[in-house]
Amino acid sequence: MAVLQERMSKKALRLHPEDNCVVSLIDIHKGDLVVYEDGTIMANSDVDIGHKISISTIKIGEKVYKYGASIGSATALIEPGDHIHTQNLTSDYIVGFRH
Amino acid sequence: MLGYLRKDGQIGIRNTVQVVFLVECAHHVSKAVAESFQNDVQYFGFPGCYPSDYGHRLVRSLCTHSNVGAVLLVSLGCENFDRNRLEKEIQGSGRPCRTLVIQESGGTSQTIEKGRGIVSDMLREIASTERKEIQFCDLIIGTVCGGSDGTSGLTGNPAVGRAFDKLLSENAICMFEESGELIGCEQHMMARAISPDVSLDIYAAMTKARSYYSTMGLGSFSNGNAVGGLTTLEEKSLGAYAKSGDGKISGVIRPTERPTKPGLYLMDVVPDGEPRFGFPNINDTSEIIELIATGCHLILFTTGRGSVIGSVISPVIKVCNNPQTYDRLSEDMDINAGRIISEGASLDDIADEIIAAIAGVASGELSKAEKLGHVEFVLTYKDFKYGMTDCH
Numbered sequence: 411m412a413v414l415q416e417r418m419s420k421k422a423l424r425l426h427p428e429d430n431c432v433v434s435l436i437d438i439h440k441g442d443l444v445v446y447e448d449g450t451i452m453a454n455s456d457v458d459i460g461h462k463i464s465i466s467t468i469k470i471g472e473k474v475y476k477y478g479a480s481i482g483s484a485t486a487l488i489e490p491g492d493h494i495h496t497q498n499l500t501s502d503y504i505v506g507f508r509h
Numbered sequence: 510m511l512g513y514l515r516k517d518g519q520i521g522i523r524n525t526v527q528v529v530f531l532v533e534c535a536h537h538v539s540k541a542v543a544e545s546f547q548n549d550v551q552y553f554g555f556p557g558c559y560p561s562d563y564g565h566r567l568v569r570s571l572c573t574h575s576n577v578g579a580v581l582l583v584s585l586g587c588e589n590f591d592r593n594r595l596e597k598e599i600q601g602s603g604r605p606c607r608t609l610v611i612q613e614s615g616g617t618s619q620t621i622e623k624g625r626g627i628v629s630d631m632l633r634e635i636a637s638t639e640r641k642e643i644q645f646c647d648l649i650i651g652t653v654c655g656g657s658d659g660t661s662g663l664t665g666n667p668a669v670g671r672a673f674d675k676l677l678s679e680n681a682i683c684m685f686e687e688s689g690e691l692i693g694c695e696q697h698m699m700a701r702a703i704s705p706d707v708s709l710d711i712y713a714a715m716t717k718a719r720s721y722y723s724t725m726g727l728g729s730f731s732n733g734n735a736v737g738g739l740t741t742l743e744e745k746s747l748g749a750y751a752k753s754g755d756g757k758i759s760g761v762i763r764p765t766e767r768p769t770k771p772g773l774y775l776m777d778v779v780p781d782g783e784p785r786f787g788f789p790n791i792n793d794t795s796e797i798i799e800l801i802a803t804g805c806h807l808i809l810f811t812t813g814r815g816s817v818i819g820s821v822i823s824p825v826i827k828v829c830n831n832p833q834t835y836d837r838l839s840e841d842m843d844i845n846a847g848r849i850i851s852e853g854a855s856l857d858d859i860a861d862e863i864i865a866a867i868a869g870v871a872s873g874e875l876s877k878a879e880k881l882g883h884v885e886f887v888l889t890y891k892d893f894k895y896g897m898t899d900c901h
Contacts, residue, residue, distance in 0.1 A: 436850075476744060504728045
């Protein structure tokens with residue numbers, strides 16, 4: 411029961427009603443049910459604290475919204491539960507980070 | 510809070526002697542002089558040998574900072590820095606100031622010895638500096654963030670913004686900065702301008718920042734930002750922007766342009782003209798030094814990944830955004846804003862802690878970085894088109 415409660419406790423924050431991603435508040439593991447203010451999503455991969463998880467389908471070229479503002483455009487199809495990061499999101503301004 | 514009243518009318522929260530090298534060649538001697546004393550004797554300087562209006566302006570502003578009681582200038586002797594002009598300017602502010610020229614003082618050992626004697630005399634002289642009760646309206650407070658991660662925009666940054674809102678209601682001067690780290694927030698900031706002129710100034714500063722960083726080919730974004738969950742520059746910007754709170758933006762200032770009225774100011778740190786000397790700010794310390802050179806009595810530094818730095822001249826209060834980082838680095842952190850995530854603390858709870866920390870540090874309590882002996886500084890070359898009539 412405690413395990414179930416742990417798996418169901420609030421783990422992410424939707425910062426704005428228009429956001430299509432949530433921000434993890436703890437380290438999340440693949441398969442975890444991620445509870446946020448107004449919904450639940452199953453994580454498709456491990457997601458560390460502070461990282462973003464998609465809560466909707468975002469097609470290539472569509473915007474990712476956080477804080478109610480665009481933080482860039484999708485470079486790959488993003489499914490609900492996907493980790494959103496450098497592999498599928500890029501800046502609409504200038505290059506931020508190069509490996 | 511009890512401050513130190515300077516002869517030029519400024520009120521400081523520290524009473525330091527600064528040993529200042531005017532070229533890298535005088536760095537070792539300055540360091541040796543300063544490090545033979547305690548916390549209240551520090552050293553910094555300008556490393557370059559080529560002349561620089563910006564360098565002179567920054568060093569002058571730092572030497573005449575409200576937290577500085579007296580200054581010993583250390584020159585090698587052949588560098589281009591105009592030491593005579595600087596000495597006169599510092600003395601003109603009412604501060605004791607002496608200059609040692611290594612080439613005329615018998616070399617390293619003898620200059621260090623003479624420097625120690627001079628600093629001892631200065632410490633005795635400034636010990637009798639008049640004290641004065643101060644309020645938040647007497648303070649200039651700056652904020653920077655460093656080592657940002659995905660928690661920064663959720664905890665410490667908005668908490669500092671909330672603290673700024675409270676300080677502004679007490680008529681303090683608050684500053685946020687690094688226009689290049691606010692790219693993507695232009696429209697939000699312009700909507701908060703106190704007047705149409707300020708809105709245009711914000712637009713101009715942000716257009717310059719975008720152009721400058723585009724030319725450099727790289728925005729202000731580190732590997733650690735990405736590991737911490739930030740993906741794009743505009744995402745990092747939105748989190749950083751939260752430090753400014755909800756107050757009206759009263760003006761755009763460049764380094765050393767000290768506001769005379771209470772309010773919230775954006776510091777434009779991106780050089781004017783074509784890029785000449787590389788990235789505007791090479792690290793967090795260069796941002797902190799510019800804020801201090803613009804009068805900040807203390808700095809609120811928010812960090813997610815975990816920065817440990819402090820600064821010369823003004824205390825740095827570190828606000829840790831990430832509860833995991835706080836557990837690892839609590840020795841270095843003054844405030845655990847990560848409690849918003851780990852314990853459900855409110856932004857107001859953390860903002861109140863920040864205000865209490867400001868009151869404590871402004872009353873003489875040492876911040877964590879001060880206790881640990883952090884006195885970082887960096888000064889590099891930049892160009893700004895400062896107004897012809899502005900001679901401060």
